[in-house]
Amino acid sequence: MTDHPTFSASATREPERTSGRFVVTFRDDDVAKGMATLAKRAAIRSLPSAADFTDSALDMTQLSAAGGAVFPTLGVAVVTLDDDALSSLMAAHSDDADGAILDIEPERMFYALTDDAGLSLAYLQGYRDAADNLYERARASVDAATAAAASGFFDDAQSTWGLKATRAVNSQRTGSAIKLAVLDTGFDLQHPDFRGRRIVTASFVSGQTVQDGHGHGTHCIGTSCGSTDGSGRRYGVAQKATIHAGKVLADNGSGSTSGILAGMEWAINSGCQVISMSLGNTVSTPSTAYEKIGQRALQKRCLIIAAAGNHRPGTVGQPANSPSILAVGAVDSQMRLASFSCGSGNAGGANVDLVGPGVAVYSSTKLPTRYASWNGTSMATPHVAGVAALWAQTSAANRGAALWQLLTARALRLPLAARDVGVGLVQSPPT
Amino acid sequence: MDEAQVQSVIVTIDDAHLADIQSVAHRLGAAGLQVSRVMSTIGIIAGRAPASSIAHLKAVRGVLEIEADREMHAFGGAE
Incomplete structure (x- = not known):
């Protein structure tokens, strides 16, 4: 016809x-x-x-x-x-x-x-x-987040500003059944806020146990996996994630790459879905080792998240400058770029992927100090890792590269240069 | 070239030899690497070797790259 x-x-x-x-x-x-x-x-x-x-x-x-x-x-x-x-x-x-x-x-x-x-x-x-209603609610949620971001966030009796900015306080997710590794200076196993929590530990620093003699590791674990302080103020994102505390940095805050890699091997073999690394150096060219490990981790459905670095105007250092490792910059509570937060480098993949709260971040630290407000892309990174655990809890499909994609797709756009903040501020699952 | 100048190195194994990382470790050992740790999941061998042997080690079958074992630092602290 x-x-x-x-x-x-x-x-x-x-x-x-x-x-x-x-x-x-x-x-x-x-x-x-x-x-x-x-x-x-x-x-x-x-x-x-x-x-x-x-x-x-x-x-x-x-x-x-x-x-x-x-x-x-x-x-x-x-x-x-x-x-x-x-x-x-x-x-x-x-x-x-x-x-x-x-x-x-x-x-x-x-x-x-x-x-x-x-x-x-x-x-x-x-x-x-119904479709209009869903659309309006989604838009209202984004509008609310954008409006809130514009007016800034504050610590109050209930929670830290970072948990509000990342909307962790709005999410029902806890990171339950998700294994989150923090590779750092270890953890203060005596900290009262973590009594009853399941904590898997290992030390890759010769001559030192996992016990945190620095405070940095306890601070990062507090942000990513902690809950509330003695007064009820919440400072932790994934409150029920299984904590894997790997000591790869000595009590002086430094560590060899071989120890860090051993910690990564341990975390992946332990089945951790998320690895948080608030560490690095100032070398702007990516390392083959870290890049390959990032790829192999993603293949094993594990996402590695690392701090962009605090040496601005220097650019993202190792290991965060590996294309296969998610690089996290820092913003303050008024959604300004942290003055120290490294921008994207020129090497392929050496860019800041997104940002998290990284200025005046209140969290746990080693006894007897117990709590401290610290600055650093180190503090932004565990916010992102904790939020990653929340997203990982929403579906078994949200692992590895899919989890990466989700984190960047759902980030809140910020009126700041992409080379400094990537796609924007990490955001928790809405439910 | 000072043979005594031993340095810590990180050896990245190529994808094709991941499953056979122990053989690569043996070949590296024979070529002068003092193997300290074999990490089969991430495909990395850590060890120590004289600076003069690095080029030789890089030629070992299954080796993608050899890099210095760099020190890393915590990226945060008090206000």
Whole structure:
């Protein structure tokens, strides 16, 4: 049947021409503007509105009797148009690409759904309303986060500013059943806030146990996996994650790469889904070893997250400058870039991927000090690692590269240079 | 070139030899690497070797790269 066009519009328009009704879709759902155009071009002045009927249940008989109807929620009108009115409206539509009329289609499109699929207009409207509602809620959530970010965050009796900024306090997720490794100066096993927590430990520093003689490791574990302080202020993101405390930095805060790699091997073999490394150097060229390990970890569904570095104006150092390792910069509570936070380097993949709270970060530290507010991309990194654990809890599919993608896709965009903040501020799962 | 100038090195094993990392470790040992740790999951061998032997070690089958064992530091602290 080569003499028949194969696209459906022309083939189906024939029987509809007799009814003469058309679905006019208004641009941006702007009903008032659309109706004004209908009045001007097609002399259509009054149409019943679906909004005036109970539950918007305007039926087809009423629509027929009135010669059409407007559906404010749908942003469309169904109208009867004679040939002149149609021509006039089509002309208006094609003359003004940005006009009030987005599209004009034969009414059949509407009936096809109503008749063939058994979907009533009321049903469709309900569907549309539900979709609108979801969209509005999602937008409101993003708007709220953006607005909150613009006005800044503060520590209060309930929680730290970082947990608010990352919306960890808004999430029901706890990181339960997720294993999160923090490779650092170890952990103060005597800290009272962690009594009863399951903590797996190992030391890769010769001559030193996992016991944190520095405080840095306890601070990072507090942010990523801690809960609340003695007064009830929450400072930890993934409150029920299984903590894997690997000591790879000595009590003086430094460690060899061989010890760090041994810690990474241990964490991956232990089944950790997330590894947090608030450490590095100032070498701007990526290391083959760290890059390969990052790739191999991702293949084993493990995501490695590392601090970008504090040596601004220097750029991201090793190991965070490996393309396969997520690099984390730092912002303060007013959503300004931390003055020390390294920007992206020129080597491929040596960029800041996203940022976390990294200035005046309140968390646990070694006894007897117990708590401290510290600065550093070291403090931003465990925020991201904790949030990664929350996302990992939402689905077993959220591992490795998929988890990376999720973290960057859901980050809150910030009005700061991408070379400094990547895609923006890490955000927790909304539920 | 001072033979006595021994340094700590990180050897990255190529993907093709990951499953056979122990053999690579043996070859490296024969070529002068004092192997301290074989990490089969991440495909890394840590060890010590005279600076003069590095080029020789790099030529060992299964070796992707040899890098110095660099020191790393904690990236945060008090305000």
